[in-house]
Amino acid sequence: MFIKDILQQNPKSFSFEFFPPATPEGFDTLFKTIEDLKLLDPSFVSVTYGTGGKTREKTVSLVSDILNKIGTEAMAHLTCLRSNKEEIDEVLTSLSTNNVSNIMALRGDPPKGYSSFPEDEGHFTHAIQLVEFIKSNYKQCIGIAGYPETHQEAVNAQTDMEYLKLKVEAGADFIITQLFFDNSSYFEFMDRAIAIGIKVPIIPGIMPITNVNQIIRITKLSGAKIPKTMLDKLYSIQDDPKSVEQFGIEFSLMQCQELLKNNSPGIHFYTLNRSRSTWEIMKSLK
Secondary structure (H helix, E strand, O other): OOHHHHHHHOOOEEEEEEOOOOOHHHHHHHHHHHHHHHOOOOOEEEEOOOHHHOOHHHHHHHHHHHHHHHOOOEEEEEEOOOOEHHHHHHHHHHHHHOOOOEEEEEOOOOOOOOOOOOOOOOEOOOHHHHHHHHHHHOOOEEEEEEOOOOOOOOOOHHHHHHHHHHHHHHOOOEEEEEEOOOHHHHHHHHHHHHHHOOOOOEEEEEOOOOOHHHHHHHHHHHOOOOOHHHHHHHHHHOOOHHHHHHHHHHHHHHHHHHHHHOOOOEEEEEOOOOOHHHHHHHHHHO
16 A cells, blocks of 8 residues: 555554664564564555665565565655665565565665765666656655755755655655654755745654664764753663663653644654664554
């Protein structure tokens, strides 16, 4: 089922994101996590795609198994940077063959050693090219990423929003945001999107904190900001993993409640392949 139709039919969607594990044991653990979270009746789940497509086969296999064996609607992430049309077409054909009808169209990160994107004739360099290619050649539903605190490479918030609108006009059906910890960032992002004429659903992305060093590393890579008061609290409890996890649950729950109260179309949880925090938050929300 297309995610755009799911969002139309459900006033509030709840979805979970996973990544392909590196080992067979990791896959066993992940499937247990997915089975646990299936009891919460998610609207859909998504599976990430490694830098440069390095988890391509794992992503296709995992999304197919979630959809066809577990019975939960699944979306495949697809990054296009430095991939040519034949490579992208091969992945999309494989996903279509396995009945995967939802794609998260992303540009991807620069190759190791590059701070920018090397131009390479015949290869994709921007997400909008991927959106256009999918729209022209396939019938899949297309999601794209949004950045409430502005993409790190954007000149400013307005130009970032203008590029987001171009991706929507190219054929994107919905937007999922990068993680954030200050809800005002999402509300201001929504105001800018409405003002520029973006009408597709914009789902906020929430990451429950489970490890202090991990979340600091993730935010440095993504450009997301941790409010100082929150960071001070995390540092004060970082040697107590249970306290960190409980704080993460309580903070994310507070975020979700405020977002839903203010008409967000749902919540997309970045689970980091763990179920407990998401389970506790969802239990309270439902």
